[in-house]
Amino acid sequence: AVRIGILTSGGDAQGMNAAVRSVVRSALSAGAEVFAILEGYQGMIDGGDGIREMSWDDVGSILHRGGTVIGTYRSAEMRERAGRLKAVHHLLERGIDRLIVIGGDGSLTGLNLLRTEWPGLLDELVGSGQISQQTAEEHPNLMIAGLVGSIDNDLVGSDMTIGADTALHHIVSAIDDLSSTAASHQRSFVVEVMGRHCGYLALMAAVAGGADYVLVPEMPPAPGWEERMCAELRRGRQAGRRDSIVVVAEGATDREGNPIRSDYVREVLTDRLGEDTRVTILGHVQRGGKPSAYDRWASTLQGYHAVHELLTATPDSPGRVIGTCGNRVRRLDLMTAVHDTQQVPVLIKEGRYDEAMAMRGSS
Numbered sequence: 420a421v422r423i424g425i426l427t428s429g430g431d432a433q434g435m436n437a438a439v440r441s442v443v444r445s446a447l448s449a450g451a452e453v454f455a456i457l458e459g460y461q462g463m464i465d466g467g468d469g470i471r472e473m474s475w476d477d478v479g480s481i482l483h484r485g486g487t488v489i490g491t492y493r494s495a496e497m498r499e500r501a502g503r504l505k506a507v508h509h510l511l512e513r514g515i516d517r518l519i520v521i522g523g524d525g526s527l528t529g530l531n532l533l534r535t536e537w538p539g540l541l542d543e544l545v546g547s548g549q550i551s552q553q554t555a556e557e558h559p560n561l562m563i564a565g566l567v568g569s570i571d572n573d574l575v576g577s578d579m580t581i582g583a584d585t586a587l588h589h590i591v592s593a594i595d596d597l598s599s600t601a602a603s604h605q606r607s608f609v610v611e612v613m614g615r616h617c618g619y620l621a622l623m624a625a626v627a628g629g630a631d632y633v634l635v636p637e638m639p640p641a642p643g644w645e646e647r648m649c650a651e652l653r654r655g656r657q658a659g660r661r662d663s664i665v666v667v668a669e670g671a672t673d674r675e676g677n678p679i680r681s682d683y684v685r686e687v688l689t690d691r692l693g694e695d696t697r698v699t700i701l702g703h704v705q706r707g708g709k710p711s712a713y714d715r716w717a718s719t720l721q722g723y724h725a726v727h728e729l730l731t732a733t734p735d736s737p738g739r740v741i742g743t744c745g746n747r748v749r750r751l752d753l754m755t756a757v758h759d760t761q762q763v764p765v766l767i768k769e770g771r772y773d774e775a776m777a778m779r780g781s782s
């Protein structure tokens with residue numbers, strides 16, 4: 420039978436468990452054998468108990484749970500060829516030559532690297548006598564499929580990544596909660612949200628939470644933005660608004676590329692407007708808790724497609740990543756999606772904001 424390995428890598432995201440469950444059960448239904456690789460790529464490097472065969476029941480009662488029950492890790496060893504050599508050896512010990520990775524763009528880049536290096540790594544293992552020529556001939560290629568697990572929603576080409584919807588719910592709920600205490604004291608709150616280089620969570624939370632101002636990485640504000648922000652908040656107060664909320668994406672910068680810190684925004688509001696201002700950095704609560712209904716069903720559909728991608732791919736198929744476009748599951752070219760995603764911060768640095776936004780708009 421075909422043997423598929425599944426792992427979660429990078430920052431955890433709500434819905435990863437739903438995807439793991441779907442991969443395991445879709446694979447078993449299709450007659451494949453499926454192995455969980457524990458603690459991300461590290462499980463492959465460690466081998467032994469780090470790779471565990473999964474049954475239908477092993478993924479029972481995890482659909483609604485946050486995080487990832489098979490563990491995740493940002494493995495430094497996997498970035499070294501020596502680490503990847505060990506990993507391939509351990510995969511071959513189990514006869515695994517198909518991999519599904521649920522992670523962000525960094526984890527998916529690593530996956531593609533493993534695919535391209537596979538034949539060379541096999542030669543090296545045969546040369547050093549660690550695997551037989553026959554084993555190498557039985558598994559000439561690594562076939563891969565990626566699923567994007569990241570609350571940041573930063574993959575260009577896909578509408579939503581696994582976890583983004585749940586994280587957005589957390590942020591909007593926090594803004595609602597902050598609004599009532601802000602209104603009671605007529606205070607201003609600066610709310611800092613995650614997202615790395617991507618402003619999706621900040622922008623959507625600002626819209627859904629009715630914030631007064633938002634700062635996102637894709638549109639660094641032109642000089643003088645402090646005055647414009649103050650004018651906006653002043654107008655709100657004059658119109659009788661009792662709470663003021665400014666949402667700051669953690670990756671927001673000015674046009675020179677200097678980070679815009681939440682504390683700086685607080686100082687501006689305090690000094691220029693005389694506002695009693697507090698900063699709330701939401702942090703990892705955004706990544707916690709149960710996945711939303713969306714993150715459960717979307718991850719389930721994507722897991723199914725990832726398995727079928729692996730079962731239908733030919734050795735010369737490019738690696739694919741499973742995304743969502745217009746509410747439909749799509750199989751995208753993995754390296755194009757990763758390249759475009761990594762291009763956005765470059766465009767921003769070069770001041771090509773419209774192009775950066777257009778790329779984001781395609782997602």
Ligand code: F6P
Binds near residue numbers: 570571614669706
């Ligand atoms: O990529 C997900 C993310 O939560 C980002 O939004 C954030 O910048 C980063 O991971 C935090 O990483 P860590 O969990 O390692 O602190």
